[in-house]
Amino acid sequence: MMSSFRAVFRKEILHIRRNRGVLIVTVMMPIMQMMLFGFIDQTVHDVPTVVVDQDHSVESRELMDKLRATKTFAIRQVTADPDAARGAIIRGNASVGIVIPPDYHDRRGRGRPAKILVLIDGSDSTVSAGALAAVNGLVAQDNLEVLARDARGGMPLSAQPIILFNPEGRTANFIIPGLVAILMQMIAIFLAAGSVVREREKGTMEQLMVTPVDPLGLMLGKVAPYLFLGLGETALILAVMRWAFAVPIQGSLVFLFGIMIVYLAALLALGLFISTRAKTEMEAMQTAQMLVLPSVFLSGYIFPIKGMPFLLQAISQVLPATHMVAVMRGIVLRDAGPTEMLGHVVALLVFAVVLVWASVRRVSKMTL
Template sequence: MNGRRLWAIMQKEIRQLRRDRITLAMIMVMPILQLVLFGYAINLNLRGLDAAIADQAQTSGSRALVMDMLATGVIRPVTSARTPEEVVDLIRRGRINVGVVIPPDFEARKLDGRPVAQVLVDGSDATVAGAAAQLAQTPVDSRLPDAHAPYVSTPSVPRIVVTSFYNPERRSAINIVPGLIGVILTMTMVLFTAIAIVRERERGNMELLIATPLTSTELMLGKVVPYVLIGLVQTTVILALGRWLFDVPIRGSLLDVYFAALLLIASNLTLGLLISSRAQSQFQAMQMTFFIFLPSILLSGFMFPFSGMPRLAQWIAELLPLTHFLRLIRGIMLRNAGLLDLWGDALALVVFTAVMMAGAILRFRKRLD
């Protein structure tokens, strides 16, 4: 072992890292990113679940019960409903996570000991169902106020019924398998195309491609289309295995499932092309792919509940394709929702694809000049 030779190699490696700005940035940014995500954005204590209130009684007692539920902080009203059917439809379309229904005979039920309210929950997300179950502990006053004495509330045994839709058994596979479609497509599609242009450059094929009559758009689309078919094959395999091994239902249209998968595939492929046009080597392309993949996994709602994140983290998550795909695929497969019901998330994926494709084409032209 020669110390001088060892020191020379160490100096060479340090200087190479200093010249490789992307790798140096990954070394500094990745620990900070993980610390912020796990310490700040990831929160397993759900609060502020989107909810709708259908108070059919409209009495002082029913309004007091609603206020007590809101005071727990578990739910926050984002829309109103008049009937239980409207609440169920809002859950099916993904507009809300929880619905509270108070029947017209609330006061009579309160006196004779029957259930006085029903909490309807989107059970396709087990964490949401678990958080909403806390609402059943809201105390219910079973007495009428005395006209000649101050009113004193005496809580009785909770009589609020919680009904979980779409996954009453609370099986984790029902929630995870549809999300795995998005996770696998994100990991593979971005990585495949992230190294596409870089590989051509490293092998010396880029000069040959430049000499051909190919336009930048034709080259980019030619790189993307074969992987679209690969992505659809991956989707088919996951759907088949999910149905066979875990009995995961497909309650919505199978055509809508594939169309949603196609939207995510296009988004990820164009994102990979943009990375490929920026990276200098295949190793850099893989580093940048991992830099995108980690926030996608943590912030999209796949591993941790989306509703438990701070508003800033949710705004960042809205920029990630996986966030919108998870809403689409879970809505279609588990809640029998259609693409028209979830048009906002579908539109977000279309816009993301167009922006990434335009950026990749412009970046590629710039590098040819």
């Protein structure tokens, strides 16, 4: 029995050593998950904020200093335009807008109640809840300081919060639009990752290579069916989102499907590139899984990107899913168009061009 055990044991050790893909996944997967969950901070801080200062007084500047002191708000812009705050939130450049009215100084100076307007992007329920709690805490602290000096002072400061785009704070409205981008990433990469290596394992790839096939035509022929399948899956998922989970689609479906074509093209090209480098279908699936997992955690789908360390934030910006999650939430929840989502659209176009070029070049080397 021991001789059989030793023989089989030695055989499995050699198999693990030779199959480096399995070894890398086995070792790196738990380390990657520990690093992701360990470094990601879900505490809401440094929320991009636009302040509409219509008062331009010492008191309004003191209020902005108090906002910065909370560490929750990072004031990115100070303007007098009342439409600037809402516009910045729609574009995704800000999550909070603070409007200080023109009579703020007079009311505070005369001991009369003053009110500020707080616009909060409700498309991210975690950030909106944290920002709302920070504003209420700041107002309460200010009122306590005034009451400590004069017990008859009443409540000199109040905040009027307005939750934009998801006033009910429904989790489904926040999660499902981002989930569409993540699901399509998984479907596209895993489908394309096995396309070339599957033919290689069956022995039909050699027959295909001896034919006068153009590399670009070969790549397009491989990914085009999956592109149409992905668009069909997108339509099905959006229908389920709208009618089963009652998540309204505020923006343009034409824009949504247009950017989805770019997104799927980039992911299918990436999957095809993986397929050309893998030796077996199992290795291709493992490599695809290694790429998909970071996207789930670093794309902002689950955890706010602002709560991540700088290095993880930088990595998140080179993931197509990060930009597609932002675009999906912008279209579905904020009625954002191409102008508001321009930065994310450009990033997805760059990803698509680079990945398609890399895949065509790789296929060209295979056909030589």
